[in-house]
Amino acid sequence: MAVPVCLVLAAPAAAQQQPVAAPAHTIDGPTSGLASPASLGLSVARDGTGGLVYLKQAGGGTHVFVSRLAGGSFQPPVQVDAGLAGPSSQPVIGAGNGGLLLVGFVNAGVLYAAEQPPGRGALGGPAALASGAANPAISISNAGKAYLTFTVADGTGTDVRAAYFWQNKWALEPSALNAFAGDNAGSGAGRPAVVAAGDGVGIVAWGEVGGIYTRRVWGTSPSVAVERADGPLPGCTELSADEPAVGAGGDSSYVQVAFHEQLSCAGQTSSRVLMNRLRGSAYDGLTQPDGLSGPSTDGADDPRIAMGEYGGGLVTSQRTLTHALVGAELNDNGSLGATSQLDTAPGTSPPWGVPAMAGLYSHLVAWQQDPGSTGTPEIRLRYAPGRDPLGPEVVLSSPVQGPAAAGQGSAAAGDTYGDAAVVWVQGPAGAEQIMSAQLYQPPGGFAVPARRRYVRTSRPTLTWPAPREPWGPVHFALSLDGVVVIQTDATSAQPPTPIGDGPHSYQLTATNPAGQQSQSGVGSLFVDTTPPVAGLTLSGVKEIKRRIQARLAYGDLPPSGQPSTYASGVASVTLRWGDGTVSQIKRGMTRVAHSYARPGDYAVTITVTDKAGNITRATVKLKVKKPKPKPKPKPGKPGPHHGLRQGGGARS
């Protein structure tokens, strides 16, 4: 019987560590054309491919642009909605392995989806999915299944709908997901949220008449069960709930739903972020990830969830009065862990925190730290490698680009190896930029052959495997005998100058764009440019069926003046007798015999090969004859042996 193999069999990526951030760089701008807000969306698949979507003015209207993340670099942005009249809005993006990108947006009340299939293909043109649509949200699973949820006007309000993507096809769910058909669902702050669990089940959460509802969707089949997540805290009366956020890992059985809720507690209105874990099709009960307890003048809103494969991750919310950023750790299966304030310095504006996963367990949160009049707003980050707690604050933005403007847009995402990207809007009004900071894990380990390699050239070509680095390119430094002799982006190289005979060691150092390095093991190389020596003499009666003995002399010598250890040594010795017979000469053997069956001229050749493949041959020619007829014995004087033979002959 199997057990949960995540515990005993899974072999996730190597342990992750605090990443190193490459200097932030500009994806677009400075420009006066970024929409306000720019509605940044960022998605990174497990394999490190992904894309950024945002809104920008073009041709007199607001349009959707996408910058692909390929080979570790954000590519020049391209417009997705070219050809569509009128402005576009509410872009969303989902990334799947292999470069799959799905982009959704609304144009003239129509929900469009564009696809870039896996591989090197270009982003396709947008296809209309639904009319009267708004509020799209998208999520894509590790297997490449996507759910796009949205609202559709139904005359009296809106319904929550969903579309399912699998194997290059979109399909609409057959019916609205609303809890009640006549309700105004998913509108305003109740806009739907969706997550695609690893098992291919989508979970949609939305606001409906002041409540938060969820429903699973499996392919194009909405669940028969609709669950309500919100409710009053003890001693309070619930006023309304909205801003749903939803998170799931590989198993759709465990779903965390966070939301904002207005409560009346002892006559005082309270703004809180609450959470409820959906286990199966029933909620466990309300939890409080916002860190508030008891009566407080402060409130909380803007709930966000990042949940990894096994349910670990982070839930964030921001305080409405102090603008503190608060996080609650999620443990296995999404169970709620410790809650703490994530930012250390007081802020004068909302932090707009964005949590993200960067691996099966690693996660991060980025936010804007606004010191008010004492400084410039900047983007900060904390990162939790593996199952470790969040590390120290790191500033990602540079003041050179001006004040960060996360309120105009910010997003974060990561791959499964621990790499992550954070994007945000920065710069003064009219000269804003979309900035990106990429956080790198060191290149993966890589090995050179453990066995010594013998070569017979002084400038051998050395090859090595590329280490894992989804966000390359990787730069290699080849060290020979402890000295760097060449630097290259390739995975093979020749030493620039000849190297002498004898043993050498070599090692590769791989460096990624963030300057992080990993080293290969030490390889062993033996150069032998000097051929072995070979000698051959033959003795014996050169007649058929007579033993002819070969005396062999062979060896492998070092270059003149060098010690014997600078020769690689004899690897093999063969002796070809010229009649098709080949004697394999064992080490140390200096004599070998052979007899020929037929007379003729033969060339006997000794071939000596050293371990580096140098070959030396020596040949001796030989003429083999028939024996001369023996003289007949004289009558009457048989010799003793002849007598015996004759006797034997008589018996026959």
Next chain:
Amino acid sequence: MRRLVPALGLGLALLLSSAGAAGAQPPQGIATPPTLGALYRDGQTNRYLLGGTWLYRADPTDAGLAQGWWQSADTTGWGAVSVPNAFNAGDFSAPSMSGSVGWYRRDFLVPSGAFAPYVGLGDRRWIVRFESANYRATVWLNGRRLGGHTGASLPFEFDLGRPGSGVNRLVVRVDDRRSPSDLPPGPGGGWWNFGGLLREVYLRPVQRADISRLAIVPVLPCIHCAATITERAVIRNLSSRAQVLTLRGRYGPVALDFGTVRLAPGATWQPSAAATLPHPRLWSLDHPVLYRATLTLADRQGHQLGGYVSYSGVRSIAVTSDGRLRLNGRPLSLRGFDVHEQSVATGAALSPSQLGWMVDQVRQAGGKVIRSHYPLNPQILEMADRDGILIWSEVPVYQVADQYLDQPGWLANAHGFLEQSILTNQNHPSIMLWSVANELSTPASRQEANYVAGAAALARQLDPTRPVGMATSGWPGVPCQTAYAPLDVIGHNEYFGWFDAGGGANDDRDQLGPFLDTLRACYPHQALMVSEFGFDGNRHGPVEERGTYEFQSNTAAYHLAAFASKPWLSGAIWWTLQDFAARPGWGGGNPRPDPPFVEKGLLDLSGNGKPAWSVVSRVYHRTRQTGSG
């Protein structure tokens, strides 16, 4: 003293044992003779079932040894039980799983009439056979230690010598605390650790010599060929004087003459004989023809010293170079069930009716293969023989950590277990392969590769007529494993859409089909089977919700359809036939679990069919499990 080798173990025990009568008088009604007859058909003739009333005494502080519980005739503190017995049946606490010590005692009278009148009193010996004790057993007769044995699921024997004519007191201490190097590893483990005498106990009278073992090897060179029947027996001279022994046998219509030998005192004779069966009726899934094989051991005067009966089948089971498992030359696409010998009420001690019910359920569902993590109860094997059901016979080398796989002591134990499993059960035509392990590390380590190679070689040496297999784990992204090269049949335990493996690589069931194709590409010349697949069902609810009956049914149908699309797949086995106890706190991927029970069964704990039962059964019955040649 451990007894992994029942027959050989008797030798030393014989020299040690000549126990006298017990001194104390047991309570009235306790001491009864065993009853003639055995629950299993195969084995020595003239067996006596040592059923009736046994006594049991728990020893939670392990004080019994120090206090000499084996030597006291006092019954204070002992309670009546029947055997088979699991002393912690119904106790699903953590201490129960961890194991403890329990003592069994059976006061018995030697049955009269067990020996022919011509057998001298000095030649009237008895052998006791325990079919299974979990995990370490120590045995005394009338206060005299006979020996010990380690490991469950296989029988072991001791020579009782000449018990007294009065009351004899057989005492067994059973300790089911297991260590990580035990088989299966403990403490804990993958299924509930039921301790006790889990299968029957037999007595058999023996005279001067005993047929300890019979191996029947039918070889079918081709489907329409004559079969060659080779039999090997192990005969031991139990007496203190040399004897002239004659062994003869029959295999259905043909006779086998093993010859006559003069056997020295205490010596062992291993005669073999062969015969040709010109037009054998083949054992197959549809027509499981059995031949009755008998042995008769006689002395110089023609007096019968012992007999042996076995039911054998003539068939070929092999993997051909196209990577298909074939029975009598016909490719198999088996469907069946993994089982655990367990019930909520009686633990792992099952009665004949419980065992019969289990096999009956397999048959009713259209199952044609049964697998377990350990050698199955002989009654199941005999029913499978009769019903045309194949058995994936496995040893409990279950998720063993790499660090043990190359330890000499562990290897000796594992190889010994495998050897005994083969020697004990090889006469059953239902057994289709010997499986050497379940779910070792993935990817395979160096230690695993060495173990697999060694175990496979051992199995082939002992039984060249059957394939060697192993149940493995894997997921997309795991490269082809050279460690599996020694295997004829690779079982894959697949839980796509249920258990998470490889960081989510098999989260989505739609990845199953492509994954199976990659497996086939890796191992084109070995037979592939899905040795496990299964999903919990313990409540009604939405179809997409894991653990609901609806999910179980839907997912079962999906996986079975995926298997049906792979014509090269030699079989698939549902995990499990019935719900069973795993371990305390078991969740097992079900968001609404019912620890400690695994609820992947198609039958619930009470034996009621879940909705998925009809889904799986329908597909199984529809599946053509034996193809055309």
